[in-house]
Amino acid sequence: MKEKWAFLFFRVLMKMTPVCPFVKASRPDDASSRKPAENSSKHQVEHDGSKAKKESTDSGTISPKCPFGYDSQSFKLGPLSCVICQALLFDTSKCVPCSHVYCKACISRFKDCPLCGADIEKIEADMDLQNTVDRFIEGHARIKRPLVTSEKEEDVAGENKNVIYEDVSMERGAFLVQQAMRAFRAQNVESAKSRLSLCAEDIRGQIERLGNTSELCSQLGAVLGMLGDCCRAMGDASAAVAYFQESVDFLMKLPMDDLEITHTLSVSLNKIGDLKYYDGDLEAARSYYFRSLNVRRDAIKHRSNVPSQILDVAVSLAKVADVDRNIGSENVAVDGFQEAIKLLESLSLKPEEAGLEQRRHSVLEFLNSQLAEKQPASTTT
Structure with missing residues (x-):
């Protein structure tokens, strides 16, 4: 998780x-x-x-x-x-x-x-x-x-x-999430799902009484995302998609000026895209990947100096380009890979950001390998 x-x-x-x-x-x-x-x-x-x-x-x-x-x-x-x-x-x-x-x-x-x-x-x-x-x-x-x-x-x-x-279910929520995280890490997924479901029920009850406040929507969006992870780990792709989509719906109600909320929203969209991709629905996968890319692009318009956000954009570009290649849009795919490479090559990281440097290197390696595998243009009509 x-x-x-x-x-x-x-x-x-x-x-x-x-x-x-x-x-x-x-x-x-x-x-x-x-x-x-x-x-x-x-x-x-x-x-x-x-x-x-x-x-x-x-x-x-x-x-x-x-x-x-x-x-x-x-x-x-x-x-x-x-x-x-x-x-x-x-x-x-x-x-x-x-x-x-x-x-x-x-x-x-x-x-x-x-x-x-x-x-x-x-x-x-x-x-x-x-x-x-x-x-x-x-x-x-x-x-x-x-x-x-x-x-x-x-x-x-x-x-x-x-x-x-x-x-005081918000307090109980922290307790339940902590228990769920422990269970999930130990591969006791049913336990994690049970605790998170109870937490989500508590928050929904709060929303019924207090309305869609930012705090409650962000809490529920996060918990639903974790429930989606549980379902995916259990092999229930359709339930996972439903939870991730509901997470997106609640997170979309929040202002997009918070980096963590923006990141979590884009992750939810990408996870739906991944599940659609593995299910063979490439058009749907591209749609969700592209929505995630737009969320991340909007984020760096306001905070272009945040390295993690730039890395996020590069990852989204790679996902969209990968689908473009698989649906036969090779030139569009190459443009996407190249745009992502330029972003990462221009990224300046501080010595204390070693973790981000490792991630940047990993993504760059993937992107360069994709360009090296450039497919010839199709001659079919």
Whole structure:
């Protein structure tokens, strides 16, 4: 999975509060003792038209920590984690006879238990533990808040107050994306897809309530792109195209003055083009490659001094030219290859941009090889 997807998602969550449901969540009985500053960045929830009373400045609350070790900075292995993919358990399975548990997709690749070395006689589903994991995910980052509807209710000691869950799915989104990335890197694609689908569902719910804000559209665009990567890894090209197209639709709603959004949009278009190309639909592939090229060309009009953007344009030119050659437009293809070469040869990189230099060299090598393989002009009518 491309790191760009996750990078875009996390960029829009930089100002989030910690993801752990236990962080800064006060005890059930001290709703009126939190300091105003603690709630200044949180949405105050309304219920039946009544707003909660301003909280007292008295005394202190303890900032609890998640018992499983999850917080905004780290995602530690815990009792609900699979030690193979290092993500939360998915399709939890138990080894017999040692009873150690893993994700089914992870442990299915082993004959001996990775923890104790015992021979695995069979693998059994552990539904009880999986239900616990699912409940943990459902509750993660959904912080309980007491609802006070009147001053009288606030003063009644020991009275059971209504409890609601503050909607902080953006925070849960970062948690789910992190788990998905871990699973995907370990080739546990079903787990990654499940976590990302839940994240997308959360964001769609936010969009229904708040509308197509830039933050939500960029988040959903990134998550849909990752879902497309999952489907492609699973061999489901049609579903991958659908996710990439939906990603494009949401990213197109955003201003094109952000380099990361521009890059992610062009990547989505290219990935659709790749899938069409491998499916043999060259005209459709060229259409998507060309759209990506236009997005990238527009970007360098405003930021012509950004090397990564220039490299992106060269890559898009190469993709379009490759299709042109395959559909018989050899002269057009050669022009595209030559334009890309000129761009890369004129690109000046700093010593600290060694990674870009390696990429530039790789693309140049490909382009020169394509020109060396120039096909003779067709003599057929």
